Amino acid sequence: MTVKYIDAITDRYNQLGYDAYRWFHADSPPAFAAMKKPLKDAKLGMLGTSGAYAVGQIAYHYKDDTSIRAISKHTQDRDLRFAHITENYLPGGRSDPNCIFPLASLRQLESEGVVGELADEMLSCMGGVYSQRRVRDEMLPAVIEKFEAQKVDAVLFVPM
Amino acid sequence: MILGSALDIMQAARPPRITFLDYPLGHSSGRPGDKAEQLAVVRAALAGFDATRTEQVNSLPYRWSGNNDWRQQATDTSSGDQRQPRDETPRYQFEADRLQAEASQTA
Numbered sequence: 131m132t133v134k135y136i137d138a139i140t141d142r143y144n145q146l147g148y149d150a151y152r153w154f155h156a157d158s159p160p161a162f163a164a165m166k167k168p169l170k171d172a173k174l175g176m177l178g179t180s181g182a183y184a185v186g187q188i189a190y191h192y193k194d195d196t197s198i199r200a201i202s203k204h205t206q207d208r209d210l211r212f213a214h215i216t217e218n219y220l221p222g223g224r225s226d227p228n229c230i231f232p233l234a235s236l237r238q239l240e241s242e243g244v245v246g247e248l249a250d251e252m253l254s255c256m257g258g259v260y261s262q263r264r265v266r267d268e269m270l271p272a273v274i275e276k277f278e279a280q281k282v283d284a285v286l287f288v289p290m
Numbered sequence: 291m292i293l294g295s296a297l298d299i300m301q302a303a304r305p306p307r308i309t310f311l312d313y314p315l316g317h318s319s320g321r322p323g324d325k326a327e328q329l330a331v332v333r334a335a336l337a338g339f340d341a342t343r344t345e346q347v348n349s350l351p352y353r354w355s356g357n358n359d360w361r362q363q364a365t366d367t368s369s370g371d372q373r374q375p376r377d378e379t380p381r382y383q384f385e386a387d388r389l390q391a392e393a394s395q396t397a
Contacts, residue, residue, distance in 0.1 A: 132312060135296045138365040146371055156304035162344035163306070169339050185387055186394045189380040211383040218372045219316035224383060228328050232319035235332040244336060258373070284339055287292040288318050289300070
């Protein structure tokens, strides 16, 4: 039985007397696109929502931070850090970044030829933004603009 | 392709391709310290790009532990609000990160 996070989090906030949590529910099927080329010939991007930043970058703040970070694909795990409003989910990633921001795994798969090439930079955001409007109007356009500039064929999206 | 551990939240958004790893949140791409498993998880997720039907869920076979304690903790509604305070101060993992970031901004 998988964990029912929507029910659990809704109940928790109800008990705390908070306003009802408004989850995003898509009301239409996704746009589905078959791959135009095999992954071994494709350029792959990544977006992680765990609040990853590289040493030298500004960390995320926790009040609906809609900014994104572009992290060089050559960044080593020892230079990855995390800032996310639910820090209680971060001990694993802070001890081993590859378990939530799998840049090292992707580099390995690129070197094996499973992926044609990785984009030069992986994208990161802090997923704890409580305004659907600000995600839609601020964060997503920045993410899409970056992916389009990278000319990626596919994206791995890794939420926390 | 979306690779994550909160299946109900992922499905609510109806993404075209889902790879589900049934682990506690914070480990979407594998168990800490287990490089072989981390690589296998991401390899399996990428294999899903070949999908030809939309909204398919590829459930990975890995199990976090032999018992369900972590599931009970995840659904414990009496644990209060575990989130950090919400303000606009950057929250560096280490103080040294803040110093280095500020030096980078002024360089």
